[in-house]
Amino acid sequence: MAEEAKKDIPEIVGFACSFCSFKASEMAGSLRMKYPEGIKIVQVPCSSRVDPAFVIKALFEGADGAFVAGCHPGDCHFIKGNYYTRRKIAALKEMFKAFSMDKKIKLFWVSASEARRFVEKVEHMYKEIKEGNNEGKKG
Amino acid sequence: MKGKRVDKKTIEVGLNQFLSDDRNLVLGFAKEPDGVSHRIFKNELGPLSLFNPYFGINGAFFLRRMFSKGQKLLLLLRPCEIRASVELVKLTQTERESIIAVSVDCLGALSSKDASDGLPDDYKEIADILASSEKVRPACKTCKERRGIVGNAGIRVGQDGTLWAVPYDEKGVEFCGLFAGDNEELPAAMLVGEATKTEPFLSDMTEFSKDFAKCIMCMNCRDMCPVCFCIDCVFNGNDYLPKGDALLNKIFRGGTTSLPSGKELFHLIRMFHVSQTCVGCGACEEACPQGIPLTKYFKGISERLQGMFSYTSGRNVEEQIPYLTFLEDELKDAAD
Ligand code: SF4
Ligand code: SF4
Ligand code: SF4
Numbered sequence: 001m002a003e004e005a006k007k008d009i010p011e012i013v014g015f016a017c018s019f020c021s022f023k024a025s026e027m028a029g030s031l032r033m034k035y036p037e038g039i040k041i042v043q044v045p046c047s048s049r050v051d052p053a054f055v056i057k058a059l060f061e062g063a064d065g066a067f068v069a070g071c072h073p074g075d076c077h078f079i080k081g082n083y084y085t086r087r088k089i090a091a092l093k094e095m096f097k098a099f100s101m102d103k104k105i106k107l108f109w110v111s112a113s114e115a116r117r118f119v120e121k122v123e124h125m126y127k128e129i130k131e132g133n134n135e136g137k138k139g
Numbered sequence: 140m141k142g143k144r145v146d147k148k149t150i151e152v153g154l155n156q157f158l159s160d161d162r163n164l165v166l167g168f169a170k171e172p173d174g175v176s177h178r179i180f181k182n183e184l185g186p187l188s189l190f191n192p193y194f195g196i197n198g199a200f201f202l203r204r205m206f207s208k209g210q211k212l213l214l215l216l217r218p219c220e221i222r223a224s225v226e227l228v229k230l231t232q233t234e235r236e237s238i239i240a241v242s243v244d245c246l247g248a249l250s251s252k253d254a255s256d257g258l259p260d261d262y263k264e265i266a267d268i269l270a271s272s273e274k275v276r277p278a279c280k281t282c283k284e285r286r287g288i289v290g291n292a293g294i295r296v297g298q299d300g301t302l303w304a305v306p307y308d309e310k311g312v313e314f315c316g317l318f319a320g321d322n323e324e325l326p327a328a329m330l331v332g333e334a335t336k337t338e339p340f341l342s343d344m345t346e347f348s349k350d351f352a353k354c355i356m357c358m359n360c361r362d363m364c365p366v367c368f369c370i371d372c373v374f375n376g377n378d379y380l381p382k383g384d385a386l387l388n389k390i391f392r393g394g395t396t397s398l399p400s401g402k403e404l405f406h407l408i409r410m411f412h413v414s415q416t417c418v419g420c421g422a423c424e425e426a427c428p429q430g431i432p433l434t435k436y437f438k439g440i441s442e443r444l445q446g447m448f449s450y451t452s453g454r455n456v457e458e459q460i461p462y463l464t465f466l467e468d469e470l471k472d473a474a475d
Contacts (some may be wrong), residue, residue, distance in 0.1 A: 002191075047400045053373055062393075083465035089475035091444045091462070095411055098443055102342045106444070106475040121475070136293045 009038045009116035010064040010129045013053060014122065016049045016110075018078040019068035021053045028119050035119045037127045038064075045065035046070070052092040059104055067122070068110040082109075103132060141322040142295070142305035143315050147189065150294075150302070153317030154184045157213060163319045166198060167215035177201065179212075189215070189243060189294065191258060192280035195251030197417040198424040199223030207237035208279075214290070217281070218242045218418035223365035226416040229460055232368050238311050240290030247279035248448060250425055250465045260405045262296055262330070278421025278434045283442065283469040285331045289453055296330040301330075318343020339446070340439025344403070347436075351406065353429045354397035356380075360433055361409055366416040368450075374405060410440045415461050417441035418452050428447070 002040045016022040020042045028035065047070025058066045068089050070098040096102040105130055106125050110118045145153075152426050157163050158180060159307030169178035170186040178185065178199050198220040205212075214224060221242040222444075228235045246265050253274050259265050271274055287293030302327045303325060306312040315322075358374065377385035380401045390396050419438035427433060445451060448461035 045392055051373075052411045053379070056407050056411065057404060059381060060401075060407070080465070083467065084188055084462065086470050086473050087448075087465055088462055089449060090470045091414060092411060093473075094444055095407075095414065096441055098342060099341050099347065099407075100341075107473055109474050125475075 005136070009036075010043040010061055010069065010126060010133055011062065012036075012039045012065040012126060012129065013058040013063045014039060014041045014067045014069060014092065015044050015047070015050045015078075016041050017071060017082075018043050018071040020071040020075070020112045021047075021108065021110040021118060022091065024110045024115050026120040027112070031115055033115060033119050035122050046076070046078050047085040048076075048078075048088075050089075052088055055089075055092060055105060059101075061131060064133060065104045065106070065125060067106040067108055067125060069110050069118070069121075072109040073109055075111060086120050099102040140305060140325045140347045142303040142325050143318050145294075145304045145318050145320070147302075149318050149320070150189065151184055154180075154187070154213070154215075157317055160211075160336070162210045163213065164210060165215060166201065168284070169459050172262065174251070175258050176459055180298075182224050186377040187215070188258065188260045190246070190260055190262045190442055191263055192246070192248050193254045194248035194421065196424060196425070197223050197364060197418075197420045199227055199365040200209070200363065200422070202227055202233040202238070203365075204232060206276055209237075211237055213237060213239045213241065215241050215243045215360065216241060217248075217420075218284050218287055219245075219418045219453075220365075221276075222284070222418040223416075223420065224419065225289065225453040225456050226366050228369070228456055229458075230366075230368065230416070231315070235456070236445045239292070239295060239314055241292045241311075241314060242290045244277075244296045244329070245282070245285045246286040247282065247285065249274050250276055250338035252425075253257065263300065276421050276424070276434075277432065278419055278424065278438060281299075281337055281419070281434075281438065283334050283419060284454075285334065286329070287331075295325070297326050298328055300330075304413050337442070339443050340435075342436070342439070347399045347403065347406075350436075351402050354378075354399075354402050354406075354431050355429055356402065356405065357428065358405070360423035360427040360431075363422050363424060364413060364417075365415050365420070366418065367409065368375065368401055379404060390407045392416070392421045406427070406436070410437055413437065414441045414444040415448075415450060416452050418471050 050068050055066045076082040108121045165180040168188040170188045175191045198216045227233045288294050292314045293305045304315045325372045374380050381389050421434040424433040450461050467469045
């Protein structure tokens, strides 16, 4: 029963940088833009704070998907944090590809002013995962 | 490339000369009454075993948090062990200045669990044993670098069985200086050649669950991995693998749980953490009491992830570990 309900509302854990993507998510709220309630955001001081272990933990402890969101390359508040993020998360995706699970992880660049972009990105991911789950249910 | 022709006798004489300095040590293999093991020789060389067909522990393991003060440690180890020592230098887990790393051509190895009486130490005998055994370690079957071409110098075997001491940098020249003789041009082909390329590792969680079904989460694999060095491993506290009350709390929140829990969590996180530094030595698998095919996963993933950055762990001490550096203009399609 609980399993069924869970499949209908995918849960996605997002790690968002407090200087950009997290601000964008707040702005989306104040502009009354809606994004799915299954998306749970964790604020991090910089996207490079995200040890891929966090993402793996989120995925194996119940989340249907996880994303890391940071400032566009070149715009990091700490100058170069997101370049490290890019390497680490690209490698993490490659690892999940080797286990045929790469659809579960996404990396977004969203600046503080891009509320619309933030909503589009997370909605798109949400839809993709929901469709994937439904297919899994049928099969 | 140039090197010096040596033989077991010259090597012994040279190493004894090195050890005559009280501050110098040699870490290599020693013949023991019941097989072979690592040994640090002081003052004089004991029963050194330059070649042997058994792998138990990756010798770089002993270098972690070894910060010598003026002493010199000469390593005479397999290429995968030297490569791990190079990674530990990059991770500032050991002192670069005090180490002279010499890699010895490797023919592959059996598990130390399969060691039998009588230790063959002639490379021909070893080659015969390995060729006739079905038990060559998976790590050795798929080894990426068996040639003694890593570290400061190498001991290489020519196709005719001649041993060569080959320097790769200044320290290597110092090492080769321990042996009498002149530098000569190395033959073009040696006994141990370049490895053949393997297909990128591919698996899925069904296969993973099957392969790890018998894992008892003892974490020996982590503890014996030469490059898994964190004192404060994330798996020691209650955050990732809760124990006791923390485990009960989690079950009350999350529901029925099969035990031991967290196998995917533990192995996948460790796989990522060592992805750039793993040397594919198979020490993890060797340490596993349950016969889990760890090398297939750890070596497979690490080679795939190192390939993204054209990196090979332990190949060159000057190369930065990929997660600790970046290029501004790269990975354009990493973001979604
Ligand atoms: S050593 Fe083997 S049984 Fe122990 S945790 Fe590692 S894989 Fe599991
Ligand atoms: S598993 Fe990760 S955190 Fe633990 S010792 Fe290895 S690298 Fe460090
Ligand atoms: S993960 Fe296994 S194969 Fe890789 S370095 Fe550690 S012990 Fe060796």
